[in-house]
Amino acid sequence: MNEQYDFQLAEPRWQAFWEKIKLSNAGLSDTGKPKYYCLEMFPYPSGDLHIGHMKNYAIGDLITRFKIMQGYDVLHPMGYDAFGLPAENAAIKNGGHPKDWTQQNMNAMHSAFKKMGILYDWDRELATCQPEYYKWTQYLFLLLYSRGLAYRKEALVNWDPVDQTVVANEQVSAEGCSWRSGALVEKKSIVQWFLKITDYADRLLQDLDRLEHWPETVRTMQRNWIGKSRGVEIEFQVTDSPDKIRVFTTRPDTLFGMTYVVLAPEHPLVHAVTTEKYRSQVTEYCKSAEKMSEINRLAATEDKTGSPTGGYVVNPVNGEKVPIWVADYVIGSYGTGAVFACPYGDERDYAFACKYDLPIRKVIEPAQNTLIENGFVNVETDENGFVIDKKSMQNACVVDGEMVFSGEYNGMSNRDFWRAIADRMEKEGWGKQTVTYRLRDWLVSRQRFWGAPIPIIHCPSCGEIPVHTDQLPVRLPEGDNIDYMPKGKSPLAAHSEWVNVPCPKCGDAAQRDTDTMDTFVDSSWYFLRFCDARNDNAIFDQKSANHWMPVDQYIGGVEHAILHLLYARFIQKVVHDHGLTEHSEPFKALFTQGMVQTRQIMPDGSEIVATMSKSKGNAVPVLPFVQEYGSDAARLTILFASPPDRDMIWSEEGVDGSVRLMSRIWRLYYNYQDIFGKMKFPKTFDLSNLNPTDKSAYQKLHWAIKKITDDMSDFHFNTAIAAIYELTNLLYKLKEHDDLSDPVMGGILETLVLLLGPFVPHFAEELWRQIRGATYEKSVFHQSWPKYDPAALIKEEITYAIQVNGKVRAQITVPADSDADAVKKIALNFPKVQKWTGGKKIKRVIVVAKKLVSIVAK
RNA sequence: GCGAGAGUGGCGGAACUGGUAGACGCGCUGGAUUUAGGAUCCAGUAGGUAAUUCCUGUAGGGGUUCGAGUCCCCUCUCUCGCACCA
Numbered sequence: 032m033n034e035q036y037d038f039q040l041a042e043p044r045w046q047a048f049w050e051k052i053k054l055s056n057a058g059l060s061d062t063g064k065p066k067y068y069c070l071e072m073f074p075y076p077s078g079d080l081h082i083g084h085m086k087n088y089a090i091g092d093l094i095t096r097f098k099i100m101q102g103y104d105v106l107h108p109m110g111y112d113a114f115g116l117p118a119e120n121a122a123i124k125n126g127g128h129p130k131d132w133t134q135q136n137m138n139a140m141h142s143a144f145k146k147m148g149i150l151y152d153w154d155r156e157l158a159t160c161q162p163e164y165y166k167w168t169q170y171l172f173l174l175l176y177s178r179g180l181a182y183r184k185e186a187l188v189n190w191d192p193v194d195q196t197v198v199a200n201e202q203v204s205a206e207g208c209s210w211r212s213g214a215l216v217e218k219k220s221i222v223q224w225f226l227k228i229t230d231y232a233d234r235l236l237q238d239l240d241r242l243e244h245w246p247e248t249v250r251t252m253q254r255n256w257i258g259k260s261r262g263v264e265i266e267f268q269v270t271d272s273p274d275k276i277r278v279f280t281t282r283p284d285t286l287f288g289m290t291y292v293v294l295a296p297e298h299p300l301v302h303a304v305t306t307e308k309y310r311s312q313v314t315e316y317c318k319s320a321e322k323m324s325e326i327n328r329l330a331a332t333e334d335k336t337g338s339p340t341g342g343y344v345v346n347p348v349n350g351e352k353v354p355i356w357v358a359d360y361v362i363g364s365y366g367t368g369a370v371f372a373c374p375y376g377d378e379r380d381y382a383f384a385c386k387y388d389l390p391i392r393k394v395i396e397p398a399q400n401t402l403i404e405n406g407f408v409n410v411e412t413d414e415n416g417f418v419i420d421k422k423s424m425q426n427a428c429v430v431d432g433e434m435v436f437s438g439e440y441n442g443m444s445n446r447d448f449w450r451a452i453a454d455r456m457e458k459e460g461w462g463k464q465t466v467t468y469r470l471r472d473w474l475v476s477r478q479r480f481w482g483a484p485i486p487i488i489h490c491p492s493c494g495e496i497p498v499h500t501d502q503l504p505v506r507l508p509e510g511d512n513i514d515y516m517p518k519g520k521s522p523l524a525a526h527s528e529w530v531n532v533p534c535p536k537c538g539d540a541a542q543r544d545t546d547t548m549d550t551f552v553d554s555s556w557y558f559l560r561f562c563d564a565r566n567d568n569a570i571f572d573q574k575s576a577n578h579w580m581p582v583d584q585y586i587g588g589v590e591h592a593i594l595h596l597l598y599a600r601f602i603q604k605v606v607h608d609h610g611l612t613e614h615s616e617p618f619k620a621l622f623t624q625g626m627v628q629t630r631q632i633m634p635d636g637s638e639i640v641a642t643m644s645k646s647k648g649n650a651v652p653v654l655p656f657v658q659e660y661g662s663d664a665a666r667l668t669i670l671f672a673s674p675p676d677r678d679m680i681w682s683e684e685g686v687d688g689s690v691r692l693m694s695r696i697w698r699l700y701y702n703y704q705d706i707f708g709k710m711k712f713p714k715t716f717d718l719s720n721l722n723p724t725d726k727s728a729y730q731k732l733h734w735a736i737k738k739i740t741d742d743m744s745d746f747h748f749n750t751a752i753a754a755i756y757e758l759t760n761l762l763y764k765l766k767e768h769d770d771l772s773d774p775v776m777g778g779i780l781e782t783l784v785l786l787l788g789p790f791v792p793h794f795a796e797e798l799w800r801q802i803r804g805a806t807y808e809k810s811v812f813h814q815s816w817p818k819y820d821p822a823a824l825i826k827e828e829i830t831y832a833i834q835v836n837g838k839v840r841a842q843i844t845v846p847a848d849s850d851a852d853a854v855k856k857i858a859l860n861f862p863k864v865q866k867w868t869g870g871k872k873i874k875r876v877i878v879v880a881k882k883l884v885s886i887v888a889k
Numbered sequence: 890g891c892g893a894g895a896g897u898g899g900c901g902g903a904a905c906u907g908g909u910a911g912a913c914g915c916g917c918u919g920g921a922u923u924u925a926g927g928a929u930c931c932a933g934u935a936g937g938u939a940a941u942u943c944c945u946g947u948a949g950g951g952g953u954u955c956g957a958g959u960c961c962c963c964u965c966u967c968u969c970g971c972a973c974c975a
Binding site: 248281282364365369468684695749752756831833839877886 | 902
């Protein structure tokens, strides 16, 4: 054994060894081992792995190795989310085909993964840009199409002016910027492909309750994103017109308080209800509203604008005529694009009514004690319930109460009235209860080149014709005569020999659809493909999918809480409904790791903290770090630095501690190398036969086994590593004692290697081989994870803390089987305690078993 | 504005259902060994204090309790998500 551990030698050696013995290949044996599917979100092949990636993949590898040692048949695959704009932008900048740039990056990442020693089943490696993969993405699209879940329509969509393509709602930030380019999106009306995720809204919502191993935050975010609300749809007759305006509301109980109706500027009836007198004003308003939303969707909150139309509707409950307004605080694409306004009970309507001096009618008398809560001030009304001084209200009344000025319903609680009026409108036929979702259909067409072509042919006479599945994949053109420059249309459109094909149905001249799919489609099913990655005849084999799915542990960043995770759940459900898998949820447990950030000093001297990513230019690559300290030290540092779910600001400080720990452990084995090979070490000991030194070493080991095993299941890797430090520190102390015996120390060192395995795998493998000798051929990861000896955790003596009047004043150590009275007696007679109780009357003594004694003295 | 989470030494972070706050690590200080060390080992390290003493301390303020980082109320700060969703 060398005096020092040489990671530069050991790491490649054991990486090759693991590959040779197929340690990372899943499903090889029929030994009846239970399956375990561990998956990290696959990366976009941006070039090289940075520290943020490393954190993600280190966690996956840790779990994988831990589960292998626990006797599972572990599936742990890796691939690349390889379609996407950066490749295309690189092709524009440097020439060449996006394919080549992507392939280069994938090669670089593949070798980085290997240098990190992460245990992947490389036989299942995939890249979404390979025809062998996107063939099945296209197949999936056609499957959706055949089930009526993919359709084309013209819609006002989010246009990214930088990337020259549309993006989905989910892909636009709250500030109105595109998730990729960061550009402010514009609104544009284009014919687009959509996936009907709204059909699954309710199931996506309900099944969230079943995902008990998902973080609550992610479930809440998805719940909010789906945004289910129960309400009613009411139809209002427009006066002097056959038209009816349908509105959606969750507050039909405020119907008597309706004083006007509002249409969104893009509502189809705006022009029909507008009278001549208001026509030019309304047209002008709609135009400016459209422009507004293009310029800044943020602007609106305070300053609501609108215009009367001159039209009126009739309130079915009291026959009153109220004016129709058009205003952009109503969103065209949500609900019916129209609302009835009750300024009394809705803050937005209240603000609008104040601005345009529209009447407010009181309909709910809040209970006295709820008045102050909302800043609402009760106000005087005239005999018809109209508020006399609007401003004096200060705020809308959004609390529950009793109905007033609501005809025969006066005195009813507003909640009861809600149901009563809903029943009545259904009976009388002017309204019905409905459910509305915030979730919209998933817009999947992209006007760019580097994605899976949408496998549809447009024929002038036959219309949309899906490409026959045996004609898949619809391959992207190769060669270097392609102009990737974005022009608002996919570069494919300019490639005439690609576009022009005979119609599969009639044979006449037809054109391929030139859009490509959103890359989130590619990644919404890759976990299924991993179950059967080399299948040329089917998207995946049902038996394989049923065996491996669901993913037992999915690991990735929170940034995908809505986008990817919602899409993947949707696709899994579709595939399930199609009979391809028995599971309707893809990810049984989800762990969202915190992001790795960097601290940057800006040119103006200010400091910013930003998530590490290549596109931000602040990515710290892993390879130099790994080359300097070794993969094991690198991951140990990252895992020990903070709990994995917390964001961390990256710094290399701390790596010295990891290196130090490993060399300390190495020297421990170096010192004891003579005893290995000479003797066989017992696994457990009878504590009563051990001397105090042996005993405390043995007890600490078993404490550590328990601690590490428990922490591992809770993803508390930092405290598990702390336990390794503690054990090592104690062994260093004890080895100076003469009575530390070889059998005990040998047994501890044999077990410690196993505990190290998931954290520093190369190092552990090297030590294991050193212990077992050069002729030994098995991996440490074929050893089973150690179990703790419960007897070692039983304490014979217990230290009690003694508090006098709430302050800790002394400690006493008593035999573990001492009863409360005995402990109390010792405590009260303890000199240090008497110093504080002397001259006082003992009023109360509380003994908390195995913990402390609390004395109250006066 | 709404929703979620967080605030503990110089720093990263520990602390199970209320029970000795600061585990473990980084850094720092002192010592040992060494030709030398950014190697190794030992000791110390929340603040105050002469003290192996006592006091004060988990963003701030109140409360419950024998006992509060942990539970309750109020305030402040930060992060994330949604953002006129009717």
